[in-house]
Amino acid sequence: MPFRPEREAPPTAGLPLRLADLRGDVPAPLTALAAHWLGTDGAQLECSGTAALTVALRTLSEHARSRTEVAIPAFTCPLVPLAVRRAGLVPRLVDLSPGHFDMDPDRLAAACGERTLAVVPTHLGGRLADVTTANAIAHAAGALTVEDAAQALGARSGERFAGTLGDVGFFSLAAGKGLSIFEGGLLVSRDAAWRERFARTSRRIARWHPVWEARRMIELTGYAALYRPRGLGLAYGRPMRRALRRDDLLGAAGEHFDPDFPLHRVGRWRQSVGARAFARLPPFIAATTAQAQSRLPALATLPGVTVFRDDGGTWPYFMLLLPDRTTRDAVLARLWSSRHGVARMFIHALPGYDYLGGMAGGDDVPNAHDFAARTLTITNSPWLDDPAFEHVCSVIEAVLVSR
Secondary structure (H helix, E strand, O other): OOOOOOOOOOOOOOOOOOHHHHOOOOOOOHHHHHHHHHOOOOOEEEOOHHHHHHHHHHHHHHOOOOOOEEEEEOOOOOHHHHHHHHOOOEEEEEOEOOOOOOEOHHHHHHHOOOOEEEEOOEOEOOEOOOHHHHHHHHHHOOOEEEEEOOOOOOOEEOOEEOOOOOOEEEEEOOOOOOOOOOOOEEEEEOOHHHHHHHHHHHHHHOOOOHHHHHHHHHHHHHHHHHOOOOOHHHHHHHHHHHHHHOOOHHHHHOOOOOOOOOOOOOOHHHHHHHHHHHOOHHHHHHHHHHHHHHHHHHHHOOOOOEEOOOOOOOOOEEEEEOOOHHHHHHHHHHHOOOOOOEEOOOOOOHHHOHHHOOOEOOOOOHHHHHHHHHEEEEEOOOOOOHHHHHHHHHHHHHHHHHO
C-alpha cells in the first residue's frame, strides 16, 4: 500500500496558501493592501519582522544619538534583543506583571530615563499588551514606542488595529503566521516623516540579495505545498520530535537564532503571493476567532489554569498558564510530541538564552522566569478537530487531578 503520512496540527493557526496564490493577477501591492486594511497611510515591507524592528530602531537612533537603550519585556522572542543589538543599541529587560506576559508598569517606568530611545510593548499569541500605558511611560521619558505586533496581525483594540497604537509598529509574515510569505515583515507609523526615514534606512541597509531571495522563494514554494495536515509531519513534526528526543528544547521550539540574521529586499514574486492571499485573511481570522470562542469554555473548566483572553485579539493559539512548572512539564511530556499542536511559546525568559549573553536588567526578572516556567500553548488551527481538542483537554485535566 502507498505511504500516507499522518495528519498533524501546526502549533499556530496560519492562513494556508493555495495554488492560485503562486501565480496570476495581483489585485494591488501587498503593502497597499495592508495599509488600507490597517487604516494607515503606508506600510513598508521588510524581509522579516526582525528586520523591520532593526530598520525602525536604526532610524530612531540616528535622530537621537544620546539615547542608546531599548526597553523590552524579559519574556519575548530572542530575536528582539538580537535586533536591538543589530541596530547598535542596548536592550534593557523589564520584568513582567505577576502572572502575565505584559511588562509591569512600575518596572517599566523605573527602567526608562534619559538614555531610553524606545519602549517595545509586545502582543503575544494575538493577545493584547497595554500600549496606552507604554505610550505614557515612554513619552514621559522622551522616548517612542515601537509596538511589537509580530504575533497580532489583525488584532484590534477598539476601532484601531494592534500595531497602529504606538508611534511605530511592526508585524511578522513568517511561516505559520496569519499571513505568510515564508519570511517577511511589515513596518508602519502614523508619522509621515518617520515613514520616509524608514524607507531611506531600508534602502541603505537592506540591499538586494539574490541568493537569499532565491532561498526564500524555494522555501515559500515548499511551505505552500506542505502547510497541510498531511504535510506538516514532514516539515514540522519530524524535526520537532527529533529535537525532543535529543533534549534540544531550543531546536524543538525553533529558537536557534543567529545574530547575523538576513537583511535584504523582498522580491516581487513573494510580494505577489502575499497580495493574492491577503483577501482571505480577514475571514480566516473571523473563523478562527469563532472556533476559539467555542473552545474557551472547555479550557476555562481546567482547575488552576489561566487562559489568556481579551476582546479584539486574534487566536493563532491558546496561551495557558499552569499552576507550576512540574505540572506544565508533565503535560508537555504527554502532548508536545503528539500531533495535536501543543507546544511552548518561548523556552526561557531572555536571561536564560546563553547565546544572548548578559543584558541590562536581566538579573532581576523573577516574574518573567516564572511565566516561562508555567506556560504552554495549544493550537487554534482548524486542523485540530473537536475530538483531538477534547483529547488535549482531557490529558491536561488528568495531569492536574493527579497532582
